[in-house]
Amino acid sequence: MKKLDADDPITRSPDLVQENLERMRELFPEAFTEGKVDFQVLRQLLGDAVDDRDEKYGLNWHGKRRARHLALTPSTGTLRPCPEDSVDWDKTRNLVIEGDNLEVLKLLQKSYAGKVKLIYIDPPYNTGKDFVYPDDYQDNIKNYLERTGQVDSEGKKTSTNTEASGRFHTAWLNMMSARLTVARNLLHGSGAIWISIDDTEFANVRHLCAEIFGEENFVAGFIWQKRTTRENRKVFSSNHDYVVCYARDKFSFQAARKMLPLTEEVLGRYENPDNDPRREWQSVSLNAQAGHGTKAQYYKVTTPSGRVVEPPPGRCWVVTKTRMDELIADKRVWFGPDGNNVPREKIFLSEAKEGLTPHTLWPAEECGTNDSAKKSLMKLFDGAEVFDTPKPTDLLHRIVHISTCKDDSDATVLDFFAGSGTTGHAVMAQNAADSGHRRFILVQLPEPLDPENKDQKTAADFCDKLGKPRNIAELTKERLRRAGKKIKDETPLFAGDLGFRVFKLDSSNIRAWDAATKDVQKTLLDSVDNLKPDRGEADILYELLLKLGLDLAVAIERREIAGKTVHSIGGGALLACLDPRITADEVEALGQGIVAWHQSLAPVGDTTCVLRDSAFADDVAKTNLTAILEQYQDDDGHPRISKIRSL
Ligand SMILES: C[S@@+](CC[C@H](N)C(=O)[O-])C[C@H]1O[C@@H](n2cnc3c(N)ncnc32)[C@H](O)[C@@H]1O
Secondary structure (H helix, E strand, O other), rough: OOEEEOOOOHHHOHHHHHHHHHHHHOOOHHHHHOOEEEHHHHHHHHHHHOOOOOOHHHHOOOOOOHHHHHHHHHOEEEOOOHHHHHOOOOOOOOOOEOOOOOHHHHHHHHHHHOOOEEEEEOOOOOOOOOEEOOOOOOOOHHHHHOOOOOOOOOOOOOOEHHHHHOHHHHHHHHHHHHHHHHHHEEEEEEEEEEEOOOOHHHHHHHHHHHHHHHHHHEEEEEEOOOOOOOOOOOOOOOEEEEEEEEEHHHHHHHHHHHEEEOHHHHHHHOOOOOOOOOOOEEEEEEEEHHHHOOHHHHEEEEOOOOOOOOOOOOOEEOOOOHHHHHHHOOOOOOOOOOOOOOOOOEHHHHHHOEEEEEEEOOOOOHHHHHHHHHHHHHHHOOOOOOOOOOHHHHHHHHHHHHOOOOOOOOOEEEOOOOOHHHHHHHHHHHHHHOOOOOOEEEEEOOOOOOOOOOHHHHHHHHHHHHHOOOOHHHHHHHHHHHHHHHHHHHHOOOOOOEEEEEEEEEEOOEEEOOOOOOHHHHHHHHOOOOEEEOOOHHHHHHHHHHHHOOOOOOOOOEEEEEEEEEEOOOOOOOOEEEEOOOOOOHHHHHHHHHHHHHHHHOOOOOOOOEHHHHHHHOOOHHHHHHHHHHHOOOOOOOOOOOEEEEE
């Protein structure tokens, strides 16, 4: 039985540098000597594709290298379950995670890499009024707990990022580049990221995304009309924001992308003047500009009235004669009410699988405005203006509709700057509208709200009224509770997911070996039990889930075996008994009970079994239990429980 400690790879988020090296070694084994990269060999293997000139095209800023390093440093944190803040804990697949998004994104890597269809983010625009937290701390988890007021510190510093700071764009780029780098790994092959931004950082978002996602994966830059009124006292009234979209792989994204539903106006164009049994249709031209045509597209067509027609001057038919004859035979060509006009193709409504191609201009009447978003949020919060910069749910509806499919039960939507939770609201509303199965993961910093600050007073008071801590994550959760209830009231027949599981970022449950401690004796004694004393079984179970790459929404079953609680997670992928005491005479019954349960679960794939190291009275008990579990083998003599570990 191998003991897991804080240095074990299983207790950390993935080591992305190591993963990159392994990928490279697979491609270029000859470029590795004694585990290190030989750049000279690599350069030879890559030939002319290497650009090592000092001056090259691209975005550069002070701290870029550090930001890359930060993205690659594994997190030592964990996510602790919080059922008391959640809605429908047992059934829901939606997640709300309180914490700094960089750490959270790292922790989600093992469970959600390549699984997210849509990422939408609305980060701070860096207008000089919003907070951009520095990440330059040794211990990011400690830093996070300090700046959110969860632990004391002398070094706590949060400040707005003003132009006077001299590092205005730099601080923002450092913050964004690490997060986008980690987020990219989570995107599904046909997924895309959509980023709301204004002119302050629009150019930087384009350059940064080109580096991280590849310029070839740029999908479009949308202009959203965020305001319909004029901003007075300004040189120009700024009435739009941008939404920039990059795909993980543009071709896969385009193949999976959805059209917008047909509008009433477009539907009105479909008619059935010839009583076609295939019902309503509209006609489209069958001729095109001649420059693009081949010889086979110039021929004569005889209309039903007997008139012989050719393509109009300067034009050719869009189909060959054979295809035209097929269309005519299938009554798919319209020659006008008298059968005398130039031919046009009939497109039936029933066959028009494609809807409207989305425009890159998104008008206020279709996607809402900043003002309409604020008003509907205020309505949901009993008239209190608790959040300054919500996006309209209609804007998110559009993005969710284009990027996800209702039947895809794995269509995960991630927003790691969740704010008031508009993305979660839109996902639930969209599911209610089309009986979809999409799920959401929202991440929001529990950014403190100060009642002494006039801009934050209403929100802080609102938290007080709810009896909740004063921070923005409380607003996110409350919005989702209220939105879920509203959707249920408006669509009582909808039986889909309107709940969410809450998790909170914290330091790992596995006690880190504190090398810096002065009290060596205490550390030695502490490490006898590797688990922190203030953490419960559920905390440890969910940390195991994350570290083994299982979904945080997975069902957990419990059974009493030999008087101990044993948990089965993911249908037997993980078996865990975290009881604090297992005596020598309990080992046989416990071991056999675990084997019997595993047999009935019959999971596909590997199983890991985890026990508490300090639970065993002596090494004999531990060795005996390990032996029972190891003797349970398949026909080829392989242990069915492939990993037996202790914490
Ligand atoms: C512009 S708001 C998002 C608004 C959201 N789209 C809505 O409709 O309500 C940006 C949010 O990101 C949060 N935020 C900023 N830095 C963060 C971080 N490092 N981790 C998680 N959330 C963060 C802020 O607290 C803020 O609520």
